[in-house]
Amino acid sequence: VSAGATAAVVIVGSEVLSAKVQDENGPFLARRLHELGVELAAIHVVPDRTDAIVEAMLLERRRVDWLFTAGGVGPTHDDLTLPAVARALGVPVRRNPDLVRILEVMHARHHGGDSLPDVALRMADLPEGTELLGDPEFPTLVVSRVVMLPGVPSFLRHQFERVAHLFGGTPFHLVTLFFAWGEDQLAIPLARVAEIHPAVEIGSYPRFDRADHRVRVTIEGKDAALVQAGARAILEAVPAVALVRAEGIGP
């Protein structure tokens, strides 16, 4: 994976859209991918419907390196992610004997001698070519750079962390500047610096509460020297009286 790895996330979540559950998986993946230096291009929350999952996947697959799905991998009628991924990739679904064995062991551990119900085997019907990576007892399902994660947040985090080394790139560098001025006073210098420094991302976030600053400006990018140069250019363009404090400024 290059320094510029990119990703998109598809949350399969009718329960998020109908506000029965507040999504934790999108924010977790955003944070961890950013820490790993992976640029997240989009998060799509879609209903538990095959067509909606396939559409979001086809939209993102052409432009990102890694696609993460979250949810829809259980045994019930509303678990549709595995066949949807197969359809989006144009491959058939095949029952994976290794995963059947893992599910049998898991089931025996929780239910003693009972044999695994047939319907639970749906969880082992995977897009052809799916690899079982990470934890051998609770593997992460990966096919053609599509990572199919479970929806339960603690399970998702476990399966993500066990394969996180696959996604790593060059980390981002960040400088944060806190200003006492409002956005309308900063807009022109920021726009000018953004134009001269296209390799860094300059964000501007106003606050309207009783914080010590009115605008937080972030300068971020993969090249530390360019980030520092962008931050310095902003500090040169704005009078010192406007600056409350700075974080991440180099020597």
Next chain:
Amino acid sequence: VSAGATAAVVIVGSEVLSAKVQDENGPFLARRLHELGVELAAIHVVPDRTDAIVEAMLLERRRVDWLFTAGGVGPTHDDLTLPAVARALGVPVRRNPDLVRILEVMHARHHGGDSLPDVALRMADLPEGTELLGDPEFPTLVVSRVVMLPGVPSFLRHQFERVAHLFGGTPFHLVTLFFAWGEDQLAIPLARVAEIHPAVEIGSYPRFDRADHRVRVTIEGKDAALVQAGARAILEAVPAVALVRAEGIGP
């Protein structure tokens, strides 16, 4: 607006994708739209880029009644929502004199005699046909059923609530069943009931913590009688010993 009003949300949020900010606006809009009886079809979190905003809008506009954007309506270089909406709708951008006056009043209130900086006028460059609705001092911008909300959560909530009556439909009815059984034991009865009761949405949410139940099943729809019938069908298909409790069951 019919009983079956639908919506989609586009969060314009590079800061959400890079985990600098945790999005509150998607969950708020999901909750309020659901309370109002509006079916939310998707939430897209996209970067602060014109092409990304336009693409998400074009994807959703063909299938939903209302499209909400959140963020990107300020005065800085990364505020691109208003021209992106104009482009997606195929209309020009025009400076709105009523909004210019409102911005001038707001500015005078905060900065005394200072005149409004030119760059702040970008906030009044609206897609042609945009109406200023709701609070006359802090209006909600609506054009062709696209509602352009600000990204600051307290402002977004204010502007949403002042026009919320526009979106109302028939409310949803919900029954929730809590089961001591696992999903693999419930999967077959749930699938059978889901097939016989296509007008209700049946969701299944496993838990793996120390809660008193292992699976929460939701039955939801616009027609209360159909929701009750769907819930009763599940209770008939599952032995009573599996049920922990029920919420929303009618007489």
